[in-house]
Amino acid sequence: MNTASQEEFIHKIKIALGKPLAESQRNVDFFKSDMSDETRGILERIKNRTPEERKKLLATLIEAAGPINLKVISCEDINSVTAAIADLVRDKDPEWGAKKSVVAWQHPLIENLNLPEALSPQDVTVFFTDVKETESGNLRQHVIDSYIGITAADFCMADSATMVMRTRPGQARSVSLVPSIHVAVIELNQIIADLKELYALLKWDPQESKEGLTNCMTFISGPSKTADIEATMVHGAHGPRQVHVYVITS
């Protein structure tokens, strides 16, 4: 077996680059940079964004969501989101089995929806992906069995209609992936303009950079899709066939 240790491997690269081997220290500066004026401007812009500007971003988001079949619904308050989700649960049928169940993140915004109560008249169980479920060993199966997965998001980038989610205890990655329908609930102030703003926040904002990207950050821009058979667009290749984003505007 032709293995190479890291040292040998990097050594080979240095030789290929024609670098004197002692010189690698010189490049340590490569990563060191101070916050640029541009980044400072971006962070200021995000911080000082007015409600009107946020509404404008929402409009951009809705416009970008159209072509990628992402449904963005703005709701006045959290109660109307709960009602909308209850309607969705009533209207949609499970893809894989007969029984309707819903799986949701352990997250303040999601817990405030009071879904177990709202869905109990329909006899639909809501599972939360909390540590207790994990310990019981049932979490994976609940995610697989549920036809709707409900999550929050850290940010939503308006220009590409992209939700950004970082992984945390209680907030299973599979909730936005395995169920047939993905529902995300966000607040208006979570909408940012674009990737540049996101990266500026993650790298330079004192609060956000502390957590960083986590070990798994996911972008989701609409439902799963493929065009691998005669270039015909089909939604629901492996991931959710539908994605609904509720934006709380109050």
Add this chain to the structure above:
Amino acid sequence: MAKITTENYVAEAKKAIKNQVLQEALADLQHRFGRGTAECYRQLPEGPDLRLRAHDIRMKDIENLDVVLETLVANIRKNGGHVYFAEDGQAAVNYCLEVAHKHKVRRVVKGKSMVSEEIGLNDALVEAGIDVSETDLGEYIIQLAGETPSHIIAPAIHKTRSEIGSLFADKLDIPYDDDPSRLTWAARKALREKFLAADMGTSGCNIACAETGHITTLSNEGNIRMSTTMPRIHVAFMGMERVAARLEDHDILLRLLCRGAAAQNMATYVSYIGGPRSAGEVDGPQEFHLVVLDNGRSRILADEEFREMLCCIRCAACLNVCPVYAKIGGHSYGYAYSGPVGAVVTPLLVGINRAADLCQGETLCGACQDICPVNIDIPRMLLALRTKLAEGDSAWGVTPADRKEKLLFQAWSWMIRNRRLYDAAVKLAATGQRLFAQKDDMIGRLPPPVHGWTKGRDIKPLAAESFISRWKKSL
């Protein structure tokens, strides 16, 4: 190792040209993605010149690859991931097999990755008795059919819906259907079972970010997310050059990658993976392994003439505008990488003589460079490869490809510096051409070595008198 059939370029091209279904599919693909990508660049806030900045970013990453890579792997290890450096494809495959063996892996799901095609991962896993499923729909179709991908992004572009319908009826034991939606959902169902049962998932890496310590994977289907979320082990393969130093650089590269690959602002799914699931997290793989692959790349890195090729982020935009690819499809290129990128990368990886037709079988039209999200000068490198073939090159182990041609050009170079010799040669040719059948002032048949021209075309004969001669006389 993956099969290499670069010698069949001409024969495969001929087959592809005759395949009407493929011709239509390729034309459609280019019409939608080629034009769409150019339009996407125009709509960038920074404009299409962002490609030039991206080129500089990539070159800087490549020229500091040692530091950038060491930073990446240090961060990944800090996050609890394992990193393995593989000098060649065999080492990469063996490492994956070792991990599989250690964890008693029986089923593997593969997220779409070109580098795994390059190293022949599938066959190696199958040989080891492991059940492997390709999970990208196109790759899955190709796997069921026992074929190889014909496009980097759209691997099954050469197959019709009815072929896929018959294939699924046969392999998935379902009634024949040729509706793309229902076929997709049949695959969705079959693959869902695979995802949920798999012990190990594999992926490639589109573009890693060193300073944060993450690989990034992109897909529209969600197959890569499934492969890297549901199984207990995730092994990622990354060509050693596929890394950006900082987030600011990653921003530009990621946006251009999405536009180049599928003319979209953002792939449906982008995952940043930095390690296994952390303490307290409820799902995600328990182990994360990154395999960093050389497999001939350090040799490319060492040659300043070709170093630029390592800027490539494998978006396949060049395939979508290349007029040669449009006619011959991906299989003609005989290796994992097709189109203009393949025409440069494949000779450098598998041997320049062996892939001589890939270096010479293009028109140097330049469409590939114009659409490249990182503005790689592919025509320049094709010309450099041809020079190696013409003159031989010991560093790359190239022998002159065609000694007769070389003699011809040597003679030509004598003639070209002397107008009288030149005139005499033209006159000789003009006399010779009278021997060949003419119709309406056109020649319908030429002798070797230029007989290829008249296979499908006529040619105008040499004029009775050259312009220079006319100028001398009267003008």
Add this chain to the structure above:
Amino acid sequence: MSSQKKVTLFIQCLVDTIYPEVAEAMVQVFRRLGISLTCPTDQTCCGQPAFNSGYRRQAQVAAKHFIEVFEDSELIVCPSGSCVNMVRHHYAELFRNNPQWLQRAQDLAGRTYEFSEYLVDVLGVDDLGARFDGKVTYHDSCHLLRGIGVQKQPRKLLHHISGTDFIEMHNSDYCCGFGGAFSVKYPDISNAMVTDKVKNIIDTGADAVVACDMGCLMNIQGKLSRMGSDIKVMHLAQILAS
């Protein structure tokens, strides 16, 4: 259009030996504009065929000869975008390890223009008073378009020809499949490409297809002839001279 520099004609080898009428048309256009001309009769070929096939030493021989022949010229004009691209861009590559010749090549490159580029960008001419009755379409030659960035100039000139109905073809910027030695080494691929090109030309219903490079036009003409089509193949200079 006063105090014009004397134009030195750089005649592409294909034009010189197969299509002398194209060079004559160019001469006619220039004379109509009152431009004084000269034409070095020692010129042969810029070296592109050897360069594109990888024979750089041989290409250098041609390039040196070219430079010696044209070095004293004030301004050089060529009826081929491909040849201009060779002189403007590839000579630098050819002499990258030869500073002396590199300098000479670069000086020359700065004074070398393609025909339509010279008319529109240097002289500021777009109406030559030409007349052509019929439908015309235009093929963008690769090196002209992507190599030296000439796209609008020929169209501008064509739009001012009276009696002409200009129609853009589908994929006018797609390569015709010529590619020099490529067309002989890979005839099946080349033929498939020119078949597409010719189909797009025929689909416009044009009476004539115009381009600024006889390499492409020789290929297109060869295919049209084989198919028995009577669509005329014209260099821009020819239609402007008519």
